[in-house]
Amino acid sequence: MSSIQRNMSLTGDASDQLNTLQKIGTIIGLSGLAIIVLSLFNNFEHKGLWLTTALVALAGGIILYARGLYADKLKGIKNHGVWFKSISSRGFLGWIAALILTGFYIVLYFHGELLGLGQGPDGTNTGIVGLFDPLSRFLSGNPASQWFVYGALYTVAILAFGIKFILKYKHNRYEQVRTLSVMFFQTAFAFVIPELMARLNSDDFSLPYNDLKNMWPLNYYAFEQWRVDQFINAQTIGLFFLILAVLLVFVVSPFLTYKYGKRWYCSWVCGCGGLAETAGDSFRQLSDKSMKAWKLERWMINSVLVFSVVMTVATISTYLGYDSEKYWFTKNAFLISVGVFLTALFLGVIYWKKNEIQKDALKGAIGFYVLTIGFIVLIAFIDLSQVKIDAASLSFGLNTKMYAGDAALRSFYGFAIGSIFSGVIGTGFYPILGNRVWCRMGCPMAGILGIQQRLFSKFRITTNGGQCISCGNCSTYCEQGIDVRAYAQKGENIVRSSCVGCGICSAVCPRGVLKLENGPLEGRIDSNQVLLGNDVDLMELVNKK
Amino acid sequence: MKHTIIIGNGISGVTAARHIRKLSDQKITIISAETEYFFSRTALMYVYMGHMKFEHTQPYEPWFWEKNNISLKKAYVKQIDTDAKTLHLSENETLKYDTLIIATGSKPNKFGWPGQDLLGVTGLYHKQDLENVEKYAPNNKVCKKAVIVGGGLIGIELAEMLSARGIPVTFLVREKSFWNGVLPDGESQMINRHIKNHHIDLRLGFNLKEIKSDDNGKVKSIVITETGEEIPCNLVGLTAGVSPNIDFIKESNIELGRGVKVNRFLETSAKDVYAIGDCAEQRDGGIGERRPIEAVWYTGRMMGETVAQTICGNRLEYKPGHWFNSAKFLDIEYQTYGWVFSKPRENEAHFHWKHEDDTKCITVCYSTVTNKFLGINTFGIRMRHEVFDKWLTEERDVDYVMANLAVANFDPELFKHYEKDILAAFKKNLIEA
Ligand SMILES: Cc1cc2nc3c(=O)[nH]c(=O)nc-3n(C[C@H](O)[C@H](O)[C@H](O)COP(=O)(O)OP(=O)(O)OC[C@H]3O[C@@H](n4cnc5c(N)ncnc54)[C@H](O)[C@@H]3O)c2cc1C
Ligand code: SF4
Ligand code: SF4
Numbered sequence: 001m002s003s004i005q006r007n008m009s010l011t012g013d014a015s016d017q018l019n020t021l022q023k024i025g026t027i028i029g030l031s032g033l034a035i036i037v038l039s040l041f042n043n044f045e046h047k048g049l050w051l052t053t054a055l056v057a058l059a060g061g062i063i064l065y066a067r068g069l070y071a072d073k074l075k076g077i078k079n080h081g082v083w084f085k086s087i088s089s090r091g092f093l094g095w096i097a098a099l100i101l102t103g104f105y106i107v108l109y110f111h112g113e114l115l116g117l118g119q120g121p122d123g124t125n126t127g128i129v130g131l132f133d134p135l136s137r138f139l140s141g142n143p144a145s146q147w148f149v150y151g152a153l154y155t156v157a158i159l160a161f162g163i164k165f166i167l168k169y170k171h172n173r174y175e176q177v178r179t180l181s182v183m184f185f186q187t188a189f190a191f192v193i194p195e196l197m198a199r200l201n202s203d204d205f206s207l208p209y210n211d212l213k214n215m216w217p218l219n220y221y222a223f224e225q226w227r228v229d230q231f232i233n234a235q236t237i238g239l240f241f242l243i244l245a246v247l248l249v250f251v252v253s254p255f256l257t258y259k260y261g262k263r264w265y266c267s268w269v270c271g272c273g274g275l276a277e278t279a280g281d282s283f284r285q286l287s288d289k290s291m292k293a294w295k296l297e298r299w300m301i302n303s304v305l306v307f308s309v310v311m312t313v314a315t316i317s318t319y320l321g322y323d324s325e326k327y328w329f330t331k332n333a334f335l336i337s338v339g340v341f342l343t344a345l346f347l348g349v350i351y352w353k354k355n356e357i358q359k360d361a362l363k364g365a366i367g368f369y370v371l372t373i374g375f376i377v378l379i380a381f382i383d384l385s386q387v388k389i390d391a392a393s394l395s396f397g398l399n400t401k402m403y404a405g406d407a408a409l410r411s412f413y414g415f416a417i418g419s420i421f422s423g424v425i426g427t428g429f430y431p432i433l434g435n436r437v438w439c440r441m442g443c444p445m446a447g448i449l450g451i452q453q454r455l456f457s458k459f460r461i462t463t464n465g466g467q468c469i470s471c472g473n474c475s476t477y478c479e480q481g482i483d484v485r486a487y488a489q490k491g492e493n494i495v496r497s498s499c500v501g502c503g504i505c506s507a508v509c510p511r512g513v514l515k516l517e518n519g520p521l522e523g524r525i526d527s528n529q530v531l532l533g534n535d536v537d538l539m540e541l542v543n544k545k
Numbered sequence: 546m547k548h549t550i551i552i553g554n555g556i557s558g559v560t561a562a563r564h565i566r567k568l569s570d571q572k573i574t575i576i577s578a579e580t581e582y583f584f585s586r587t588a589l590m591y592v593y594m595g596h597m598k599f600e601h602t603q604p605y606e607p608w609f610w611e612k613n614n615i616s617l618k619k620a621y622v623k624q625i626d627t628d629a630k631t632l633h634l635s636e637n638e639t640l641k642y643d644t645l646i647i648a649t650g651s652k653p654n655k656f657g658w659p660g661q662d663l664l665g666v667t668g669l670y671h672k673q674d675l676e677n678v679e680k681y682a683p684n685n686k687v688c689k690k691a692v693i694v695g696g697g698l699i700g701i702e703l704a705e706m707l708s709a710r711g712i713p714v715t716f717l718v719r720e721k722s723f724w725n726g727v728l729p730d731g732e733s734q735m736i737n738r739h740i741k742n743h744h745i746d747l748r749l750g751f752n753l754k755e756i757k758s759d760d761n762g763k764v765k766s767i768v769i770t771e772t773g774e775e776i777p778c779n780l781v782g783l784t785a786g787v788s789p790n791i792d793f794i795k796e797s798n799i800e801l802g803r804g805v806k807v808n809r810f811l812e813t814s815a816k817d818v819y820a821i822g823d824c825a826e827q828r829d830g831g832i833g834e835r836r837p838i839e840a841v842w843y844t845g846r847m848m849g850e851t852v853a854q855t856i857c858g859n860r861l862e863y864k865p866g867h868w869f870n871s872a873k874f875l876d877i878e879y880q881t882y883g884w885v886f887s888k889p890r891e892n893e894a895h896f897h898w899k900h901e902d903d904t905k906c907i908t909v910c911y912s913t914v915t916n917k918f919l920g921i922n923t924f925g926i927r928m929r930h931e932v933f934d935k936w937l938t939e940e941r942d943v944d945y946v947m948a949n950l951a952v953a954n955f956d957p958e959l960f961k962h963y964e965k966d967i968l969a970a971f972k973k974n975l976i977e978a
Contacts, residue, residue, distance in 0.1 A: 074742060075904070076876030080709045081595040171876075173959040290606060464955055465930025467871050467880070469842045470556070471588035472601045485604055506957050508596075510873040512880055512927035515955050538861065542564070542850050 021068030029061020039131040040116065048134035055152070059160040066164035075171035077508055079477070087431065088282045094431035102428030109419040112146035139195035151191050154275060158186045161278035168281075174503050174516070178267055182274035189213045190271045207234050210241055213269050215248050217308040218445035220413055225319040228327070254452060260518055261459025262449035263501020266439060272422065273439060276479065277502060280427075280435025284479035284504065287434035293481055297441050297498065298361075302368050304417060305447035310375040311413045313338055318385050318406040335380050339373060353455050356525065384409070417442060436479040440498055450497030458518040459501065460525070461494035463487060468513045474505035488513050495525045547571040549856060550632065550642040552622050556842055557822025558648035559583045560849025561856075566613050568857035573614070574640070576632075578621035579671055582607060587842060589675045590702045594709040599672075625797040627815040644856055647794070647805055647813070647820040648849070651787035651840050653699075658783075660756030665764035666781045669703045678706070681764075681780045685711045688779040692716075692767050694753045695785030696723050698872050703782045704745050705875050715746040715776055717753055717769065719785075729887050729908050731897040732924060736874050738903060743875050756781055787840055789824040802826050804838045809862045811852045819856070821848035832865060834884050841870055867937045868920075869930060877904055882933035883920025885910040893919065896943075896974055898967045900925070907967065911943035918946040926963065927955040947971045 018026065035054035044050045070078060086093040107114050116127020125133055129144050132152060136144035162183040169175035190211045197207060208227045216222035222245055231238035256264045266273045287293075313335070320331040346369045350357070357365070387405030403411060426438025439446050453459060461484070468491075474484035480498045484505045487494045494514075506514040549565060551558040554577035562573050588602040610617055618640075624633040625645070632640045653668025655661045667677040682688035691707045693700050696718030707714045720726060722733040723740065740747045754770040766777040789804035800806045800814035804826030811819045822845035827837040847865055854861040871880040885908055889895050892914045899906035905925030911918050918941050921933065932953040936946055951964040 074876055077596075079594070079596040083598050084595040172957065173961070174957045177959055291608075462955075464927070465934065466843050466846075466869065467930055469587040469871075470585040470604045471591065472585060472597060472604065473588070473591060476597050476601045489604060503957060510878065511871045512878050512955060515927070516958060538847070538851055538854070538864070541854055541859070541861075 019068050021071075022065050023068075025061045025063070025065030025068055027061070028057050028064060032057030032059075032061055036128055036131065040127045043126055044131065047131055051131050051134055054131070055156055059156050062160035063163050066167050069164075070167040070170070077510075078168050079508065082282075082285060088285070090286060090432055097431045098429055101430065102424050105419075105424040105428050108146055108150055109423060115146050115149065117146050136195070139192065140198035142198065148195075154271070155186050155191045157279045158271075158274045159183055161281065162274075165278050165281055169507065172503075172507050175507060178503070179278065181268045182270075182277060185213055185269045186271050186274050205234055206230055207238060207241065211271075212241075212244070212248075214271065215253065215265075215445060216245065217305070217312065217448070218270070218272070218443060220308055220311065220418055220444075221410075223312055223316055224410070225315070225323075232326070253449070254456075257449050257452045258457050261457050261499070261501050261516075262446065262453045263459065263499075263516070265449060266446060266500035267502045270445075272426070272443065273436075273500060275427065276430075276435040276439060280430045280479075283430045283435045284502075285434070285476050286432065287436060287440070287479050287481035289475050289478070289481050289483050294483075297481070298364065300441045301443070301447045301450070301498075302364065304421075304442050305444040306368050306372050306375075307413060307417070308444040309372055310379075311409050313376055314379050314384055314406050314409050317379055318383075321383060322385070332380065335376055339376050342369070342372060342376075349455060356455065417444075434479055434481070436500070439500060440480050446498070446500075453499070454495060454497040456521075458521060458524070459495075460517060460519065461487075461499065461505070462515045462517050462519075463491055463493055464511075464513045464515070466491060467511045469511055471510060473508040473510060474514060477504050477508045479504070484514065493525060547643045548641070549573050549644040549646065550640060551575045551646040551648055552632075553577060553648035553650055553822070553824075554580070554583045554617070555586065555648060555650050555822060555845065556583075557650075557845030557849045558646065560846045561646055561648065561821060561853050562615050562849075563613070564850050564853030565856055566615060568853060570614075572616075574616040574618055576618045576620055576622060576634070576640075578619065578635075579673070581617060581619050582610075584672070586670070589669065589672070590706045593675060593678060593706045621793075623793055625794060625799065625818075627798050627818060630817070643817065645818045646852060646856075647791075647799075647818065647824060648822045648845075649790045649793075649824045651823040652790040653783055654695075654786045654788055655783060656785065658694075658753055658756060660758055660764070660767075661783065663756055663758050663764050663781075664762050665779060666756060666783060668783050669699050670787060678703075678780065678782075682707060682710070682712055685713070688712050690715065690776070690778040691780040691782065692776055692778045693782040693784055694767075695783065696720060697784060697786060698724070699787075700782070700784035701740070701874055703784055704740070705743070707780070707782075708743060708745055712780075713744075713746070715748060715778070716740065717748050717751045719750070719752055721750050723747070723749070725887060727887055728922070729885065729895055729897065731899060732906055732908060732922060733887075735899060735903055735906055735924065736877065739875055739877055787823070789826065789838060791824055802828075802837075809864075810855060810860060811848055811863055812855075819852050821845065821852050832863070833868075835865065835868065843869075867934055869933070874924075877925050878927065879922065879924050880928055881920065881922045882928065882930065883910070883918070883937050885920040885922045896947075896971055898963075898970045900963060900966075905963065909943060909947070909971075916942040916944065918943045921946075929953045929955040 032054045035050055035057070039050070083089045085091070087097060088094065112129070113119060116125050116129040118125060120126045120130065124130070125143055129146055129149055132144040132149045135152060136142060136148045162179050165179050166176050190213070194209050194211050197210065201207060208230045221227060228242065231242040253265065267277055317331045317335055320327060320329055320334050324330045346365070384405035389403050389405060389408035421442040422438045426442065429437060468485070468488040470485055470489045472485050474488060475482070478484050479502060480500060482494065482496050482499060484494055501516055503516050506516055549571055551562055551574070554575045558575055562575055565571065565573055582603050583605065584599070584602040585604060588597060591597045592599050592602060620638065621635040622632050623635060626633065630642050632642065634640060651670060653670050660666065665681040667674050667681070669675070669678070682691055690713050692715045693703050694717045696716065700716065704714050704716050722730065723736045725733045728736070737747060737749065750771070752770040754768040756764055757766045757768065757775070759765040764778060764781050766775050767781060768775050791801060791805055794801060794805065798815055799818060804824050805813055805820035806828045807813055807820050807825045808828050811821055811825065813820050823838070823840040825838070825848065831837045844865060848863055851861050851863045867883055869882045871878070873879065885895070889910065892912055893910055894913050896909045896911070897906065907924065907926065908922045909918070910920045918936060921928070947968055950967060951962065954962060954964065
């Protein structure tokens, strides 16, 4: 086998060669990138002009390339050569891309000054951050930060690669509409609106940067003291946003997930999902489909979820501990209500869904529940703000400050999960681990939505009777590493907590076997779904466990 | 402990093994000369096109077999001795069985064409065939032209494969229109146009006369019977159908026809020997409208499930339900439920609807006597198997089916629906008729 595989990847196929339009696109795109890189060494005059040129070239290059790739092709699946191309098969180019991306993230998170943040006279920006000043001033009136640079590039990536994705799936309206949706939410909610809202801020009125769709716990700092304080101080508007944030988490999101599955968020709204589906689309086949990876996934994502809950509870209870008059709650009242809420939720699930939870899942659930409650009890008895922790030991020396216990927890979470996992690994390693490792293994939001999707949602992927030929396209292209074929070939519906409803399995299936649907809860999982085409007596026998 | 040996690790053999394991703890061995692990033959094309790696075509991870205590053996069975219940393998090894399942699948047809065994001539069935294609047609520099002979489901897959690597393909089809022995004219002609849109040189109504060799025993060109035209090429794909892979059984006492003869219980003429999948031939002719040999994926799977019951003590008849199948012609998906023949038979009529974009159409077959719905072919529109299976069982009439077509639609969400157009066309058609 190895000889034939090698042979295949070396000699390659004609589709490896770029056509003229693709070449032009590449040159234009790279020149856009070059302007941005050059700004590191050269303080351009006419920054606005250069920035516009760079961004237009970057986006235009990508779109031209995509047109060259897809425009004159007939409607259909476009996966020719995916496993031959170096970039999309963990080849040399894939590794180079991963190195560049991770490098970028490390600089972004930990060394903003290298990008020119506050390096000019009087703390003005130079370099790349300086290049983005005009756009930032135009939107919010303030100079740029490294986060603004990131947000702008992120949005450009989702827009340009979103158009590429739409061209690629020109035969599939589900994919197109979903992509337009993430393009919209990223541009409006994550980028433009919060920047414009910053204009409302004055000396006696200020709102925190607020991306409405970025919900807790994905937004792990949603309920930190400074944010809550700002909201409360901003009177009606602030309170409105604070209440909205809570409602989104506890009412809107469960309702939408019940109706449509977690896809409403993960592949229609979320920014992380948006980048994964657009810029990351070329890497979806790299997710690990093994049983081992699935086990790791369940263990990891639920641990992160527990961590994020504990961290948030610790944070809130700490400031309630010394400041409770300000916020309607005392520390103990808060902890007790969290404990009661979680316990009621846990018992309710066990009671109502006992038939649907498998043994190992039950064991896991009990373990994670006990762990969470254990930590909450611990928090009740310890004043975390009095514990002192040296950060250097936990951050490989990237951070050398001393922290109070609750702050340490927060900054460790921010460092390990918020920066390293979601950014450096989650996005930097797209070309190695696939485009959704973060969403699959690390995102606490996906964790919650997933549990709900598995237990209380109308969403499922229906298998079309006996039509599956076990070809494996669905499993290969599932970015979440779900072995879709394992279900499809048995005629079973797919109801998995990790499925983000991207719809690609259904798109690539050559036999029309899979359909994403919302329907009645009754019979949703249907593990005894008949393999149609068989004689009925046989099916009864086959389905007997 | 009872030992069941299965020759062949394709879908039928592997399904039988899995279900025997579910029902009993007897010893199970699967023998195959082709590959170590079960893989999906239907996905060979995707490996060559770079959609998947070969590993992706294996439905079970390697640990699966050990965990389920199913032994795998890579060897070629040379002979079956039914008296001594012994298999003779390559390397002079022997193996004793208590129960034997023959699941050896098919092999590509070769009709004695001159030059059919030259280097660079290949079918597309086994993994070794894929390796051959890879060797003689790695790209369009080594392979400047390929000729495919035989216009069926495998032929069009090979054509798609080669053109995905930019290799010019000439596609010789004996019929006047692609797969016209199975597909009604309207559908077949739509596929003709679709093939040509993919820049494949489709030659309808032509036969292969001979394949010519260069000095090294490699393919140089082919000659067409009807015109005498000689087409230089570096690869010839022979895809004129398949037949049961049973040559090694000829020496045994097991009764053979075109395939291994079996009764409805999948029992062969020898005691404790069964045959399933592509290599089995129903002794009394096909079941219902089915052919005696059914070389399709899911019938192999169903036979595997059935034979497992029998072997584990619950003797069960093979009773496939309503016919269905599916395929894909380049970018156009095809599904069929019930029976639609290429020409309406006696007391049958066809209703055909085609979308103006020339990539979607359906043909519905119904009885002109009872108005009963008999079957549907659909192209470019996915339909729900469960619904059609139910309608066929309930013997619905065609008006009901046409009026309720939307219920059966299985296209992804947000796709455009055509049921209204189809129904309108159907009604118009009735008035005109
Ligand atoms: C390219 C291609 C595409 C196809 N697409 C479709 C499709 O879309 N839908 C569909 O329904 N069907 C399709 N088919 C047909 C389908 O794949 C077959 O019907 C099915 O694989 C038959 O399964 P089987 O288990 O009977 O035999 P096989 O899969 O052929 O397995 C038999 C195995 O036995 C081995 N064997 C044979 N003789 C010996 C021996 N003497 N000793 C040891 N080992 C031996 C063979 O090497 C082989 O590995 C396709 C076939 C091909 C080739
Ligand atoms: S199962 Fe299908 S829809 Fe769900 S994540 Fe995987 S590919 Fe996407
Ligand atoms: S892609 Fe379709 S036919 Fe292939 S394994 Fe998946 S569900 Fe089955």
